[in-house]
Structure formats: structure tokens, C-alpha cells
Amino acid sequence: MRNILIIGFAAILLWGACKSGSDKKALPIYGNRKPVTKMVDGKQVTDTIYQTIPPFKFVNQYGDSISNKTLNGNIYVVDFFFTTCPSICPIMHRNMLKVYETFKNTGDFKIISHTIDPKHDSVPVLKKYADKLGITGNTWWFLQGKKEDIYTIAEKNYLVAVKQDSSAAGGYIHAGYFVLIDKQKRIRGSYDGTDPKQVDQLIADIKTLQAEPDQMIVQ
């Protein structure tokens, strides 16, 4: 009986050790991809071009213009919300605060929250919302822009990975996803922002990304 217990215990220990080893593996890259062949030093090499977030321009809670260029050199997390949302947004942003608190002092990280109700959520409304959450500085931006632009970038870019995983039609923008983008503007993960466990995973994945060696910026 005792032996079995010891073996069992050892197995659990071993399993735990293996698991922590596998946590270190690289994050997947989502989105569309296409192979390209090019000549390097007279040899034919096949490379993969991954989908990246295209140029955009929105305005943040301070009235500053924020574009894809402003985010160069940053890992960032994206979500979609609106300030009068009575159901899931308060839960999402309570969870996002944990992400904010963890990374607000690292120089290479941003959070961008797009309002999907730009008619109501003007710059002053967004500023008030940020103040209420206790957000200061330039780590977490609440972005406003044309509704059409927000929906287009959500559907064609940020949420493509979510769509690949789900068979349901429509309804991604209000489903509370947090999407993780790396410094090369590639999609590296999406998480249910209402689930604290998945948000913890997001925090772990951001740390993994921060430890990833910087590669050439693909544009």
C-alpha cells in the first residue's frame, strides 16, 4: 500500500515537472498565413508570412491620436466594450485591471479597449470611464473611432482567431474576448475576458512573449 502511494506521489511530481517544462513553449501564431519562396544567397528558401494587424488610426481618452505606429515595439492586448454596457463589460474590465496592474510599469506593453458605441462614448466620456477605473498614464488606452472602422478591424483582424475556433455565426465583438498581439503585430492568443482563469493564462502568456527574442518587424 505504502509503495503504491510513493509511486503515485512520484508520478504526480514527475507530471508536474513535465508540465512546468511545457509551459515554456512558444505561443502559437493565429490568423491567415501564406508561404513565400525567395532566393537567399542563391538558394531557394520558403518562408511564412503571417497575418498582421493593418494600419489604423483612432483617438484615445486624452484626445491623442493613436495609430498602429504608436504601438510599434509593444506587446498589446485588445478588447471591445462600451461604457454603458450593463452586463459583461464591467466583469471584463475588472479582470483587465489585473493585467494592467501586472504590466503597467513594463515599458513594452499596452492595453487598447475599443468602444463599439462611439456615438455615446466621446473622448470626455472615455476619460471619465478611465478615471473611474483608476487608470492613469499611457498603458491602457480607451479608443474611439468610426463604428464601421472598429467593426471592420475586429472582424477582419483581431477576432479571426476566435472565428476559426468557433462554429457560431456572428456575435464575436460582444463576446468579451481579450486578444493578444505581439511586437510583430501578429495574433498570439485570445481569451475569455470574463473568466479569471483565462485572464491568468493571458498574464502568463504576456510574460512568455516578453521573453521571446525580438525578431525583425514584419510589415
Add this chain to the structure above:
Amino acid sequence: MKKLSVILLASLAFVACSDNKKQEKELLDKILKVHDKIMNKDDILMKNKMTLDSLLKLPAKDTAEKTNMKAVDLKLKAADEAMEVWMHKFDPDVMNNKSHDEIVKYYNEQEKSIKSVDSLMNAAIDESTKYLSSRSK
């Protein structure tokens, strides 16, 4: 004996109060459920609207066709706006410190109005989806 009846009364009041709270919560949950359902449909609404808007920008070949298209587009716009109006007005916090009856009344009204937004959206989405698929044939 008197003491007992006081306790009994207090516990009765307590039960009634928690029943009230339960009813209010159920009503609010019902409203939020419709709201989330609508928000999920908003993706499709916006997608159809963007497709129509880009079609409307093309030079008109057939004016009757264009009028038709515009009517469908306007319905989508109206449904979208109705939803926004509801969203901006609805605030469960305005009912803080109000009586149970007032809260129930407010929630019942809100449920009715969000349901009418829902049917407006369904109709606009159905019509525009049908219109767009008939065009692509």
C-alpha cells in the same frame, strides 16, 4: 410570547425582502439576456450595413434599385439607433433606493422596450440578408 411574535414578524419581513430582491434580480437578468442577444446580432447588422453602404456609393445604374437599397439600409440604421438609445438610457442604478414596486415597474417597462428593439433588429437583419443574397445571385 410577545418576543416570539416580534421575531416571527422580523423573519417574515426578512423573507419577504429577500423574495423581492430575488424577483428584481430575475427581472434584471431577463433584460440583460435580451440585451446580450441583441449585441451578438449587432455584428451581422453592421456587416450588412457596411456592405449596403459600399454598394450605395457606387454610381447608380438603376434608380429604382437604389431607392430600394436605401430603404433597406435605413431600416438597419433605425434598428441600430434604437438599440443605442435603449443602451444609453437603461441604467439599473437609477433604481437604487427606490421601492420594490417602482423597481419592478421600471424593469417591466425596460423589458418591453428592449424586446421591441429586438424585433426591430430581427426584421432589419432578415430583410437586409435576403436583399443582399438575392443580389449576389
